[in-house]
Amino acid sequence: MTAVKHMKWWGWGNEGVGFHHEDKPGFAPFVLQAVGLDLLTATRAGEPSFADLKVGKSKATAAFVKQLAAIVGAEHVSTDDMLRVIHTYGKSLRDLVRIRGNQIQRSPDVVVYPADEAQVQAIVDAAVAADAVIIPFGGGSNIGGSLEPHRGEKRVVISLDLGRLREVVAIDAESGLARIQAGAQGPDLEAQLNAKGWTIGHFPDSFTHSTVGGWVATRSSGMQSDKYGDIADICRGLRMVRPGGTLVLRPLPSTSSGPSVREMILGSEGRLGVITEVTVQVHRVPEKRNIYAYFFPNWAAGIEAMREISESDATPSITRISDARETGFTLATSKERHGFSKFTAETVLPALMKRKGWNLDDICISFIGYEGGTAHAKRQKKLTDAIVKKHGGMGVGEGPGILYDQKKFDTPYLRDFLLDMGAAGDVSETAAPWSRLIDVHKNVYAAAQKAYDEIGVKGWIMSHLSHSYHSGACLYFTFAFVFKNDPLGEYNIVKNAIQQAFVDTDATISHHHGVGREHSPWLAEDISPEGVAVMQALFDGADPGSNFNPGKIIDAGY
Numbered sequence: 001m002t003a004v005k006h007m008k009w010w011g012w013g014n015e016g017v018g019f020h021h022e023d024k025p026g027f028a029p030f031v032l033q034a035v036g037l038d039l040l041t042a043t044r045a046g047e048p049s050f051a052d053l054k055v056g057k058s059k060a061t062a063a064f065v066k067q068l069a070a071i072v073g074a075e076h077v078s079t080d081d082m083l084r085v086i087h088t089y090g091k092s093l094r095d096l097v098r099i100r101g102n103q104i105q106r107s108p109d110v111v112v113y114p115a116d117e118a119q120v121q122a123i124v125d126a127a128v129a130a131d132a133v134i135i136p137f138g139g140g141s142n143i144g145g146s147l148e149p150h151r152g153e154k155r156v157v158i159s160l161d162l163g164r165l166r167e168v169v170a171i172d173a174e175s176g177l178a179r180i181q182a183g184a185q186g187p188d189l190e191a192q193l194n195a196k197g198w199t200i201g202h203f204p205d206s207f208t209h210s211t212v213g214g215w216v217a218t219r220s221s222g223m224q225s226d227k228y229g230d231i232a233d234i235c236r237g238l239r240m241v242r243p244g245g246t247l248v249l250r251p252l253p254s255t256s257s258g259p260s261v262r263e264m265i266l267g268s269e270g271r272l273g274v275i276t277e278v279t280v281q282v283h284r285v286p287e288k289r290n291i292y293a294y295f296f297p298n299w300a301a302g303i304e305a306m307r308e309i310s311e312s313d314a315t316p317s318i319t320r321i322s323d324a325r326e327t328g329f330t331l332a333t334s335k336e337r338h339g340f341s342k343f344t345a346e347t348v349l350p351a352l353m354k355r356k357g358w359n360l361d362d363i364c365i366s367f368i369g370y371e372g373g374t375a376h377a378k379r380q381k382k383l384t385d386a387i388v389k390k391h392g393g394m395g396v397g398e399g400p401g402i403l404y405d406q407k408k409f410d411t412p413y414l415r416d417f418l419l420d421m422g423a424a425g426d427v428s429e430t431a432a433p434w435s436r437l438i439d440v441h442k443n444v445y446a447a448a449q450k451a452y453d454e455i456g457v458k459g460w461i462m463s464h465l466s467h468s469y470h471s472g473a474c475l476y477f478t479f480a481f482v483f484k485n486d487p488l489g490e491y492n493i494v495k496n497a498i499q500q501a502f503v504d505t506d507a508t509i510s511h512h513h514g515v516g517r518e519h520s521p522w523l524a525e526d527i528s529p530e531g532v533a534v535m536q537a538l539f540d541g542a543d544p545g546s547n548f549n550p551g552k553i554i555d556a557g558y
């Protein structure tokens with residue numbers, strides 16, 4: 001059996017790792033107040049039983065499996081039910097609810113793990129000749145519904161897992177470019193780069209379980225995008241296997257060779273072929289990397305400060321501000337403090353804020369990161385501090401920033417914990433021009449409240465701004481509520497209301513989670529019906545037999 005490791009079949013991350021709140025005394029009271037769920041008395045659902053799951057029989061014939069085995073070796077092809085289930089969904093809330101609720105409509109029929117590009121080419125050619133469907137699989141971490149086969153798919157579905165292609169192939173030190181195999185997950189590639197003094201600078205919250213090929217295929221963005229760019233900026237070249245040949249885009253700093261094919265592949269979610277290698281720009285591991293925390297008296301002041309930073313000479317690596325509700329959440333999920341730190345956080349700081357005339361219910365916490373040479377990082381901080389001060393904010397040092405940095409990859413486990421307790425906790429994110437951000441925030445809150453009223457539940461929503469650009473930024477919303485009796489139906493009401501509020505307020509359907517089938521119903525409102533027609537023509541022309549991950553991005557009536 002292949003050595004590729006996968007996440008839990010029923011949830012996020014590694015077996016045996018989960019979210020705990022026993023060391024966070026403010027968490028249970030916070031959840032009670034926010035969604036009416038009493039964690040101290042609620043019963044936690046146990047791990048679902050795989051034996052109870054109904055998985056349709058594989059449609060792959062023995063002859064076809066043998067053909068694939070001849071390409072990759074018998075131990076790297078499988079029709080095993082567990083592997084087929086693992087490759088069915090990503091990790092959206094909808095995916096987790098369905099998999100835990102025994103609602104698997106269509107799984108891939110066979111999972112195949114090629115070792116190199118030549119094997120990927122042979123699989124693609126064999127699959128297209130047999131009119132099979134190919135769904136490339138990276139880490140399986142997407143939350144856009146980008147992996148699941150169409151429930152009515154009659155053809156054989158192959159999940160083509162890139163998990164054996166995980167090497168940094170070469171580094172061009174003179175140009176700061178690294179060739180990386182598409183199946184390399186964040187920790188794989190960063191360790192290999194760090195060993196030679198380089199970093200990719202791309203750290204999505206899913207870093208530990210997502211791949212560079214998946215990042216490109218979904219147009220991912222990491223928390224340090226303000227300095228390093230989104231993956232769309234970081235990816236300079238790539239190789240993508242298509243029927244009969246490999247599309248090669250050399251890494252060029254810029255080019256005017258017609259409409260950008262690179263941009264067409266970015267965000268293509270497996271619909272145009274299988275990415276086997278990505279050339280990314282890399283940077284020397286910074287001498288200094290600090291994340292400082294600041295407080296602002298309110299959301300509007302904080303947003304205005306972030307905007308001014310984005311147009312100033314300061315170039316921080318992270319600009320993030322939580323609204324008042326998310327600030328409350330952040331403080332509630334802090335670990336128990338002791339001694340001087342407890343006294344400062346719970347007595348000195350609130351007293352100082354009150355003296356400034358701040359309403360403690362409105363305060364917003366912000367994290368701003370500085371990276372580079374010592375003198376550079378110092379200068380960035382000086383420039384930024386002056387802007388923060390101008391907008392009434394105050395710095396509180398590095399302590400909270402260090403904690404934020406340490407727990408960033410643990411937060412994903414929280415969603416599974418809430419689900420165990422019978423509650424939904426999920427996210428929707430968007431981007432809009434600076435001039436629209438306050439309205440987007442207001443309208444999304446109103447839409448979510450209307451959805452909660454319709455269901456008849458006490459719901460929660462909170463937000464932060466991150467990923468700043470010259471003309472605007474990303475707003476990230478987290479929402480939660482306790483299910484009544486129809487988890488998927490109720491989830492859809494809230495999620496749909498938020499997505500609709502985005503497009504109604506001139507914001508995009510997703511800043512960095514892609515489209516898949518989760519956001520495809522709003523695509524025409526995002527890029528116009530003519531935009532969808534151009535995209536459809538691209539998919540039809542590049543994939544006339546609809547063999548590559550059909551039905552994703554453009555709604556196929558799932």
Ligand SMILES: Cc1cc2nc3c(=O)[nH]c(=O)nc-3n(C[C@H](O)[C@H](O)[C@H](O)COP(=O)(O)OP(=O)(O)OC[C@H]3O[C@@H](n4cnc5c(N)ncnc54)[C@H](O)[C@@H]3O)c2cc1C
Nearest residue numbers: 138139140141142204205206211213214220221270275412
């Ligand atoms: C808890 C959590 C936190 C997250 N945080 C972030 C975040 O901070 N930033 C962010 O951008 N995203 C985030 N995501 C979303 C997700 O991690 C990204 O979409 C990621 O880029 C997916 O990569 P993957 O390797 O897991 O791809 P997969 O989920 O395996 O695949 C996603 C899509 O890409 C296609 N694909 C994958 N590999 C290839 C390939 N080699 N060739 C062609 N097509 C391919 C698949 O067919 C599918 O359509 C988060 C998700 C979760 C669950």
